[in-house]
Amino acid sequence: MLLVRQVQPNDIFPVIAVAFETLPERYNPSIFNQFYESCPEGFLVALDNDSIVGFLIGIRTSPGIARILMVGVQDAYRKKGIGSALLAQFIKEMKTQQVTRVDLEVRTSNTVALQFYQKRGFLLNATLPGFYQNGENAYSMRKEL
Numbered sequence: 001m002l003l004v005r006q007v008q009p010n011d012i013f014p015v016i017a018v019a020f021e022t023l024p025e026r027y028n029p030s031i032f033n034q035f036y037e038s039c040p041e042g043f044l045v046a047l048d049n050d051s052i053v054g055f056l057i058g059i060r061t062s063p064g065i066a067r068i069l070m071v072g073v074q075d076a077y078r079k080k081g082i083g084s085a086l087l088a089q090f091i092k093e094m095k096t097q098q099v100t101r102v103d104l105e106v107r108t109s110n111t112v113a114l115q116f117y118q119k120r121g122f123l124l125n126a127t128l129p130g131f132y133q134n135g136e137n138a139y140s141m142r143k144e145l
């Protein structure tokens with residue numbers, strides 16, 4: 001059974017494994033602890049029978065504004081509504097914190113994620129040339145809550 005909840009300290013290692021598997025960026029593992037400490041309410045995990053199959057990390061960047069930094073769902077668990085459930089829970093949580101806008105960036109080549117966000121009400125805001133370490137461009141997107 002699927003469960004989405006706030007991250008707990010014991011979840012951090014499995015989240016790092018899912019991030020490694022699902023995202024092209026190679027993050028220093030210590031940043032996951034930093035996000036947990038700075039904004040635990042924006043750090044969500046999706047579990048299937050106690051096993052972490054997806055996660056979302058977002059932070060509040062300024063009063064009223066949040067930013068999604070990472071979202072990943074294990075390949076075998078995609079297209080089952082897990083990404084949507086993580087996003088919906090994040091937005092619900094941010095609304096309770098008077099957040100009125102959520103920003104994010106997505107690789108211009110990541111058409112799956114781009115469509116995922118567009119269908120969930122995120123609008124293209126700008127193209128950010130060379131945003132990623134490998135020089136790839138990003139789309140900046142935002143959703144008013």
Ligand SMILES: CC(C)(COP(=O)(O)OP(=O)(O)OC[C@H]1O[C@@H](n2cnc3c(N)ncnc32)[C@H](O)[C@@H]1OP(=O)(O)O)[C@@H](O)C(=O)NCCC(=O)NCCS
Nearest residue numbers: 022071072073078079080081082083084105106113116119
């Ligand atoms: C983007 C990502 C997080 C989406 O996660 P997901 O769990 O597949 O998302 P969902 O299942 O909620 O939605 C995906 C699609 O599956 C469909 N879907 C949802 N539940 C479904 C079900 N029970 N059966 C079949 N399809 C279903 C949804 O309709 C959705 O399609 P739509 O966008 O056409 O509406 C995932 O593809 C991923 O991890 N990608 C790699 C990492 C990445 O790119 N992250 C974003 C970087 S910014």
